[in-house]
Amino acid sequence: MDSKLLDSLHAVITRGKPVPVEKVPDPLEPGEYIVERVQEPTTCPKCEEGIVIVDDTDDRFEIRCHNNHFETIPTADRLRYAPDLNQVLATVADDLNLTLTSFDGQSLPRFAQAETAHGTLLYLIYAPRNYCDTVKQIYEDAIERGQPALLITPQDEITDIVELQFLFSVGHLVQAVPFSKLDNPALLKQTLRTAEEVENLGQDIIEQRFGASQDTLRERANTNPRYILSVLSNIRMLRENGEIKPGSGDLLEQTAEAVFMHLFPTQPDRGGEADSGQNLPDNVFYLWEQGSYKHTDYEPVLGVVDTKSGKTANFAKEKASGKHDNYLDLARKHSFQHGSVAHIFVVLDINGRQEIKYFDRIKEEYAENMYMVVLTLDALTTIFAAYLSSVISNELKLGSTSFTRAIYPFFHRDTFNADQNTDLRRQFRIVGRSQEGYQINLLERPDLLVINQDTVITHFRNIIDRDAEIKEILGRYFK
Ligand SMILES: [Zn+2]
Structure with a gap:
């Protein structure tokens, strides 16, 4: 719908009642988006008093008002137009x-x-x-x-x-x-x-x-x-519509933190907007399985999270040194020798292929066990919706023992890049022009994980399809 049509329709819908022809905004015309109807007169054209209709034909109404005026009102004067x-x-x-x-x-x-x-x-x-x-x-x-x-x-x-x-x-x-x-x-x-x-x-x-x-x-x-989940799934629209004002507290950051708190042990109020200017990430979480330290498959992950609540994440202006290397340094020192450190960006959208350019600038700062995860809002929303849905999370648990394990590949580089997950890396964001070049660039960078909604859905479907045997076992109990 073009914007002129949209504005006109918006005007007649906002008005909420049929209008005379002269008030129908351009470019609307009866028949197209606008329906014509005859509205019976209710007041006297002379004195505005209430009336009774004495007679009506195809082309006129005969009325008598409470002040006893007898009037003829042409039907053409009573034509009104409402949105179709x-x-x-x-x-x-x-x-x-x-x-x-x-x-x-x-x-x-x-x-x-x-x-x-x-x-x-x-x-x-x-x-x-x-x-x-x-x-x-x-x-x-x-x-x-x-x-x-x-x-x-x-x-x-x-x-x-x-x-x-x-x-x-x-x-x-x-x-x-x-x-x-x-x-x-x-x-x-x-x-x-x-x-x-x-x-x-x-x-x-x-x-x-x-x-x-x-x-x-x-x-x-x-x-x-x-x-x-309500907030999360409406953030994009609230932002587009200017209802999240800059400096009004960061809804995405707080909501993302709430999500991570549900999913993993986190360190709340670790930093973020409240401490803006200081060298702290928005939040920090730990992804581990109790007692699983010896299972190399599930080594612990420290997630260092930065939320980008602008309409599109401005990676181009993001400094690669300063704030980030400072707290990445902290993460390095803080005893994560036997685990991985995921530097996570939660974003609404990304302009072009900026995440790749930014990654290339910052990777120098990363230690061997560090990598970057770009998590889109839609991906995060889908993960959380699945978590909150008893049916889906139960299935994911059946397929992977726990919900944490089910989402582990999104946060763990080596698991994400493992042979059984090759199709995850191939769920590319749409960047428009030079899509192919973007995909090649991304495939060449195993230390950059871009998790979008397709990645999440594909992975969940893989898990759920895989556990046919478990379902069969459970099925017996339901008979
Ligand atoms: Zn009258």
């Missing part, structure tokens, strides 16, 4: 390469709902009397259907919606989008993918193990994601 929400949602779906299969306007005015061939639901808020109640109704509807959904609001901010998600614990299932962001299909696709991929993976597992109709289990699996 069906067509609006069809266009949104089209921009996302989805096909609309049904449109439901029964809940108007409040919201319109549409289904796509893909299974994804689209909700569009229109003229609600109570905004928050409407958002809640949409959540209830989406939860009941158990399908990933995009919630489009005419309001410019989504903070209210993200806060409401907390009440519903829907986590990744419903993704909120301001109408004004609909001209960015790439952003929307990204937003939807997180919801869909996790949902699909969960669904596949349930079907494989228990057959197709397992509503109770499915419900249980969907009700446990929590607030962190």
